[in-house]
Amino acid sequence: MASIPPDAQQSTLPPPTGLPFDARQPDSDTIRLYPLSNYTFGTKEAQPEEDPSVKDRLRRLEEHYAQHGMRRTCEAVLVCHEHNHPHVLMLQIANAFFKLPGDYLPPDQDELPAFKNRLNDRLAPTGSLSTRAPTAESQDWDIHSTLAQWYRPNFETFMYPYLPPHTTRPKECKKLYLIRLPPGKVLSVPKNMKLLAVPLFELYDNTARYGPQLSALPHYLSRYRWEFVDEEGKVVAWTPGGSVDERVGTKVLAGGEKAAGDEEVRGEE
Template structure:
């Protein structure tokens, strides 16, 4: 049997060193761990409309008086095991949405958006003693979705035949601080949904939410631990034994007692 020597495995050609690939790098966003944030519940916020038909009827009434409705929603990002998670509301254990809502006709866009975020997520009572009203850092507008008619469908563009869209929804990146207290209405759940779960999952989350991983791909991320140290950065990966999954953080009426069981905690 012949023996293969070490020299026989060596190539006569030198290795090809690729050129640098860091010109015009994306903006780097610092993400803090989910454990840095405190979550609570507050009074129920009943839905304004009992049905989809009623919601579209109210939209039509708004349009007839004030014109196109303006809606703002926030993409709030933290991390768990060095994987980005999106804070998201779940209503009636079925419907998912981002924090935010339509603006009042007289509202300034950013100030009105901050007020809507407060309605959904600002704490009340003792939890809110150290929190200031409208304490949100509004970042880039990552997407615009348009409602061409009084129907449920929205598009990331205005169809060519539409000259008067009925609603414009903007999705803003919200830079979360190092720590924050957040409270969700009792009739809703606040979830931390990993990008892994959202990606290409229109069947569960719909086209707007499942597109969030694409929207966030414009950024690089730094993942910070509880001590404020950078423990990972893009590119990077989570520990091999960790599988990203959605976590229920707060809310859900009587479901609260099942919260720890659902997350596998005591």
């Protein structure tokens, strides 16, 4: 008996309506980047991952699809600079894999408000750090533009930056949004995770360490013109700029509670 193709496992629910891809495209492609020293980083209570393994994560995806249809996921690309080179902020979980801040969205909530709630869960300050945020506006998330859209056609780890042919009901759609970081932003990471600042040259063509999604970030970000601002607020450099400063490298900004059973470091699929 012939097996049923994975894409034939169709949900009875129609795909949820999302924002069109160009809904957040910018009028201007010049982005100002502020130095790491302009920001405050701290830690807060641990947030254990819901899925202890990839198998468990895919099983939960199947349950979500059966109840709600395609799952929506949004992740944030937060960029600052160190020695006039762009760095992407990302999380390292259990010293095992890297991922961008964000998560899957509740099926009954609008995309952008739900995405901002997810970012607050991961990165909003608590305790004494929250008092350093002078206004509510300074803690809002300035979503600038849509960088990419990835699809998971089956209940597997593979995702693609396009909708594969003959796939009418993808199981998950992941969007990457560029978010502008204003100077003075306060970020707090769960203490069982690390918040890293990873330079673009470290990500580029490095799928073995960071996976296909994260290693593609330099390609996505190359469309922008970057202005590098110093601590006094003056534009001191811009892309393409000069050679990379030898002091540039990945920096651990906060977090990093040691976890038992650490796995090989890898990027999230």
